[in-house]
Amino acid sequence: MNAPLRRVGIVVMVLFGLLFANLNWIQAYKADEYRTSDYNGRVQVAEYERRRGNIEAGGTAFALSKETDGELKFQRAYPGGARYAHVLGYKPVNLAETGIEKFENDFLAGTSDQLIANRVKDMFTGDETGGGNVLLTISKGAQNTAFEQLRNNRRNASKGAAIAIDPRTGAVQALVSLPSFDPNPLVSHSSNEATAAFNKLEQDPEGPLKNRALGEVLPPGSTFKIVVAAAALENGVGQDTRIPAGASWTPPTSGSPIRNAAPSICPEDEVTLMNAVTESCNTGFAQLGVRLGADKIKEKARQFGFEQEDLTVGHLNEGGHPVAASRAGAMQNPDGSTDPAALAQSSIGQNNVRMTPLQGAMIAASVANGGSQMRPYLVRQWLGPDRTTSHYTAKPKELRQPVSGQVASDLREMMVSVVENGTGRNARIDGYTVGGKTGTADVRPGVPAHSWFVGFAMDKNGNPVSAVCVLLENGGDGGSAEAARIAGQIMRAAIADPGGR
């Protein structure tokens, strides 16, 4: 019996050899992968050993970490609540982080290369120096106004967005998406509580987690006429050039006529381009668009930033909120030839044209800024844990030049006329020159139209100070006038508190 016993001994050794080899595979070869796995709770516990940095705007911390005596040593808190939710995002224990909390995670957590000196120091002192602080461009005043005005809009729209940027730099002054949510329950250390809060928000049919200012595209309606007007100005049409208009116009090959919002708008056969913009003359722009052709309009839209798929708003060098691409959309027949009916509808911002509120603000900003479009950003500065060392300061960058200075100047005059004499009167601000364009985008019969306003404000010296886009989803009748009023309020607040401090 000894021979088989010896073989059994060898079998046991082989089995243990397999165990040993497999442990080597797991603990040596796969160790790094497992150690940093998303499913590995130790990563989080280690992360919570160190105080995460603040996210601040205007000297106030809107995301901060408070010490606890639980297993996770720090608890994230958002004193701004719903007001800043879509700017900051949130950093939950087990769920996915979003917003600035996500794309500035390395610096906030203190694991960024920039903070390597602190980590080395910690190794010797045994302390845990906290993470770095992220300072935002947000103007507290503009953000408050945007949130309150949008939330209490007189059209009782439950969904909408507002965004304000500094046309000279691209710095975001306010960013609001409605409905919003309180991020605090999401960062609860109780996994069940956090998950329950998240599921509730995610299943909410109103979609509070959506960032409507950056991530959602809707038909822009008449605000798109700025783009068409820019294309026209570059193709031999002047401010005072008379273009065909009329109470109604039926594009060739199409049965349905295009009409104006009211019979009082451009019933005459011809109006100047200036008047067509001021009154928001649909028949005029539809015919203008068809005359210019789909390619010119699409190209102009592209130059304003439509079709860009990789824009982010956050840090100018790396990372940020992803921005949905705005689209001029198809204007062709299936055979590839231009469909005049689609082109005519597209020229007044209907059909397949889709725009984010940010894109609207960027159009207004580039017009106000002499044709130069600045890259929008939210992160103004990285401040080290010691609160004195600056690890990064944003240097504004030009994104593109959609129009020449001359065209920009013409567009500016026409947009100012909209606020002075036309549909955007509610946006006026004493002592400042305000320009803009309203928009009403039909959804489908029986559903209230979306209401838009894009605009800008300039001081007495002609320096642009703020560019805004306000969207009220299903704002309905008079919605765009309400959007203009809210935009005026936001710009007023941004003038009083330009942010970036």
Added chain:
Amino acid sequence: MTAAALPAPSPATTGEQPGVRLARSRRNAELSLLLVAMVLVAAYGAMVEAKVLDTITADFWMPAAAVTAVFLGLHLVIRFLAPFADPALLPAVALLNGLGVGFLRRLDLGSAPPAEREDLAIFAGTGGRQLAWTLASVVLAAGLLALMRDHRSVSRYAYTLGLAGIVLVMIPAVLPSRFSEINGAKLWVRVGGFSIQPGEFAKLALLVFFAYYLVRKREVLSLASRRFLGIDFPRGRDLGPVVVVWLISVLVLVFEKDLGTSLLYFGMFVVTLYIATERVSWLLIGLVLFFGGVYLAYVLGEVVGGPFANFYLRAQIWLDPFADPYNDGYQLVQGLLALGTGGLFGAGPGGGQPGLLPEVQNDFIFAGIGEEIGLFGLSALLVVYLLIVERGLRAALAVRDSFGKLLAGGLAFTLGLQVFVIVGGISKLIPLTGQTTPFLSAGGSSLMANWLLIAVLLRISDGARRPVTGGGGKAARPSGGPPEQLHGAPTEVIRP
């Protein structure tokens, strides 16, 4: 073998009879090894406190001292009752058991409110309960040594034990789930707040029966065979018991939803059969039957579901635990992450996050420990297990009677196989099944059964190394010879 550093019981020249020339008891070697092991346990406790409490309390040594006292008691018992027992077994098992108690206490410290940590009593929590169980188990083991002065005497109760074993295996299967099911496996008998795993004891009882039955039948099984494809296959009538045990293990698999236990029983039986008959054909038949059964259960689980669904799910989790990392695959994923986080050197005793591991005091204790002591520490633990198994096999080699050989060989192999099944399970080498990790996992049944197993091995090794009194002629016979020394076990004659 593996124990180069430990007192080698026999020079290589003794060949098939390593026990013959060993007249020294080596009890002092056992004592010193035991003390070294206990110093390790105490040092482990101190390191845990230093890490978890940031200070080493004045009574850090108390749990270590308690287990040391218990094991020293057993050492004394061995001195008097089994003076020639293998000197490496007790220290090795004591080291594992002591570290197990230490790790469970470490879990208690980690989960206690910070204010109460420093005052944690030594019999408090899971660690304290394990300490009490250790005490009880060692007393029981000592009792078995006292009661069983010659391992051959148990063969008298072979059929009784065999029947008891089958009954013990079946109890959880026939009990309603609420009395027997914990975490999806019906392995328990729960009465009030108290639960025992009868399967742990059944293992021992069945092994005694297997050893007895196979020694009786070994002539028949090994000689009467038909040759087919160059392999000797046994006759159908002799195959009967194998098929019966195969069916029992498949039934265990299906009704107790536990692949590990059935693998354990089946491996145990096939290996004792192989040792008894020296026929490779038994191994092949066994492996084919087992893997055939497993494959069938897998396919049935996929197609039919029902009682096989649990097994199918476990196989799926094994194939890709990260497919559902928060539900089905959660345990295995967390086990792997703990092991991976430990890496080569581990986070240090007390430095890991065992709280994140489900079932860390039971099935996943090896992963929990592995996070803190790393690959190097786990390798050392595996070597200690391997040492115990190989010392058991060595006792089997050295003992002179067939029953003792089979029993010791089977027990040692079963212990090794159990370690393989659970450690392989938590490290994704094989599908995970609910097995205890011998001497480490919290739980009285497992600890007691395994200490009884060790007591039997100690007894057999004592018998093997005890100098033969009265006529060296017997001792000089090649062991493996005819089993006429077996007490009360007449060999069956072949009837063609």
